[in-house]
Amino acid sequence: MHDRRVIAAIAFVAISLLSDANANEVSSVQREQEASHQVDAAQTARSLSEEVIVWVGANFDLPAKADRPQIRFATQTEMMRIRIADRERSRGYVQEEPAAENERNVVAIYDTSSRTIYLPENWRGKSPEDQSILVHEMVHHLQNLAGVKFECPAAREKAAYLAQDKWLARFGKSLEDQFDVDMFTVVISSACM
Numbered sequence: 001m002h003d004r005r006v007i008a009a010i011a012f013v014a015i016s017l018l019s020d021a022n023a024n025e026v027s028s029v030q031r032e033q034e035a036s037h038q039v040d041a042a043q044t045a046r047s048l049s050e051e052v053i054v055w056v057g058a059n060f061d062l063p064a065k066a067d068r069p070q071i072r073f074a075t076q077t078e079m080m081r082i083r084i085a086d087r088e089r090s091r092g093y094v095q096e097e098p099a100a101e102n103e104r105n106v107v108a109i110y111d112t113s114s115r116t117i118y119l120p121e122n123w124r125g126k127s128p129e130d131q132s133i134l135v136h137e138m139v140h141h142l143q144n145l146a147g148v149k150f151e152c153p154a155a156r157e158k159a160a161y162l163a164q165d166k167w168l169a170r171f172g173k174s175l176e177d178q179f180d181v182d183m184f185t186v187v188i189s190s191a192c193m
């Protein structure tokens with residue numbers, strides 16, 4: 001009886017260890033898959049960049065410059081950090097953002113100083129929605145290259161949202177349907193207050 005209990009305990013420990021080992025193995029496989037997805041996604045983003053730059057140049061009042069931005073992937077937390085740093089740099093010039101704007105998740109971000117577009121880690125670039133995120137950030141890149149002056153940083157958003165909406169429209173979609181951003185929100189979030 002006593003022996004059986006010992007065996008059962010040993011078996012339990014062994015099974016626990018085994019399942020732990022399995023869990024680690026799974027997560028490392030997932031990590032590898034994630035990494036290889038990102039290599040593919042980065043490739044997709046780079047090849048799409050060319051087309052997006054030309055399209056934005058043809059449809060909006062922005063020069064289609066050949067300088068492509070750097071493209072990186074970042075977590076929500078990293079993007080929030082980049083956004084705060086960007087705000088810090090332009091302090092004194094930026095008005096306080098309305099609370100709602102601060103709370104809204106950062107989908108992607110363009111870092112003006114390093115000319116880098118940060119895309120979310122789950123970005124694959126195959127869907128019109130994913131592509132429209134790149135379009136939005138590419139507008140910020142072209143605004144930056146062209147040295148367009150804005151009354152306030154929020155004013156940069158209008159053209160970016162309009163371009164994103166126009167890209168989605170090519171696929172019968174809209175900013176409002178896909179991102180819950182209607183034109184009223186666009187106007188409000190790009191207004192200098």
Ligand SMILES: [Zn+2]
Pocket residue numbers: 136140156157160
């Ligand atoms: Zn933007």
